[in-house]
Each structure stands twice: as structure tokens, then as C-alpha cells.
Amino acid sequence: MLQQIPTQEVSQLEANLCNAFVDPTRILILYKLNEHPYNVTELTHQLSTTQPKISRHLKILRNLGLVRTTRQGVTITYELADVRLIEVLDILRGVLRDSITVRANLIETLQVTRLA
Amino acid sequence: MLQQIPTQEVSQLEANLCNAFVDPTRILILYKLNEHPYNVTELTHQLSTTQPKISRHLKILRNLGLVRTTRQGVTITYELADVRLIEVLDILRGVLRDSITVRANLIETLQVTRLA
């Protein structure tokens, strides 16, 4: 089992991997590819952005090994390499939702306190 | 249920949250705080780095709502706000491990092919 104290190097690799998630376009791409595979042009239209932008982000995801490609003639289809990525993103959305709720409750509390 | 197509704004928030994970020091802090709460000085020694560096990273994690603080006199103890963060990091380590394995197999395949 690898489950030990994470060393500096492992954390560096892990941090590197998380680079996939710090850009909203890349997150949208990952969610889209979770629906089913898409090629670059399709993704460009789906996310209504420019093709070079999509290509660049796909390159980053590809280098991280998070998407796989298959070529059919000119078009290159991208697919998700690991469903656990979506699992991670879903968990994070849960964390996000709760953190927003906590914040909203805090604000409400502050307002009530101020009124009292 | 929030479980729908993620919009641009949600993805932006999610990407923002993931900023917590793109720095190896912050990952190490999160894992450390998963053991049990620590104060700044303790974390500084545990990760053998400088105190301002730890303080700055803790500030980022605090602003993201991922750690909570309690003050006892002068010392401020930090604790993990949500265990799901560790769940996420563990999943990612799994992804990382598999991706390294795939890469290793690929290299081996290339070498065998070259020799044949």
C-alpha cells in the first residue's frame, strides 16, 4: 500500500495533477467528455469558445494523462481516461455547496444580529 | 439536486477551490491537519519550512473555507474543515499511481519493441 505520509515529491506530483482542475474551461471539458467522447470542433461549439483555446487545454489534459485520443482521418476524438476525475469534481462541488451554505448562514446570522 | 450541466460560473468557483491543491506545501498541510489539528509553529517544524510561508498558505486555505481556526491565547490552531478534501486527495493519488503504471508499461513496451 502506498498509503503513507506523503513526501514532498509525491505532493509535487499530486499538485501537478491538480493543475488540470484550476481552469474552468478544463473542468467544463472534463464534464463534457464524461457525457461521451467529442472531437475538438464539437467541444469548441459545445463550450462556445475558440478552437485554439480548446486545443491548448486538451494538450494539458493529454500531457497529464487524463484524456485519451483516437484519430479517424482528420478528426481526433477525445475521451475521458479515468472516471474518478468526475468523482473528484463531484465531491468538490459538494464541498463547494456546503461552504456556500455555511457562508450564507453566517451572513444571515450577522444580519439578524445587527437588527436585534 | 444541483447535479446538472455545470455552468461557466460554477466551474469558475470549482476551479477556484482547486487552487488549494496546486501547491505541494498546501497538500502537505492538508494531510498533516488530517492527522490532527496543529498550530502554525508546529506545522512550520513538521514541514521544515519557514513560518511566513506556512502562514500564507494557511491564509489561502482559510479563505477557501477549507480549514478552521481556534485561538488559545497567542497560538492559533488550525484544523481541517472537511474530511472530503482528504478523500479527494486520496483518489487523485490513486489516479496518479495508475497513470505512472501505465507510463511505465508503455516505456517497457517501447524498449521491448526496440530490442526485437
Place this chain on the structure above:
DNA sequence: CGGTTATGTTCGAATAAACACATATAGTCA
């Protein structure tokens, strides 16, 4: 071959991150 479409890459500018080092704040105790 030339034209067309799909995808990838280069470049420069703008913005943001992280660090070391120095300094500030704030609580405690004498």
C-alpha cells in the same frame, strides 16, 4: 498537385503565484 477542413503551435502581452526577507501586530507575563 491545389484546395479545404481539422487540429496544433508560436508569440507577445497581461495577469497572477510564490518566495525570501524584513517588518508589523497581538497576546502574555513579569
Place this chain on the structure above:
DNA sequence: TGACTATATGTGTTTATTCGAACATAACCG
């Protein structure tokens, strides 16, 4: 109050990231 400890922040520098716009490559078809 003054000294001491714990934590936070300001500053300047260095390095990354992202983008649009232009350009390059590569496959297909006539």
C-alpha cells in the same frame, strides 16, 4: 510598561498561466 513569543503582512523579484491573433501541420478529395 517592556520583553518575549506566535502569527500575520508588505515588498520586490522571479516564475507560471492564460489569452488572442496569426501561423503551421496534416489528412483528405478532386
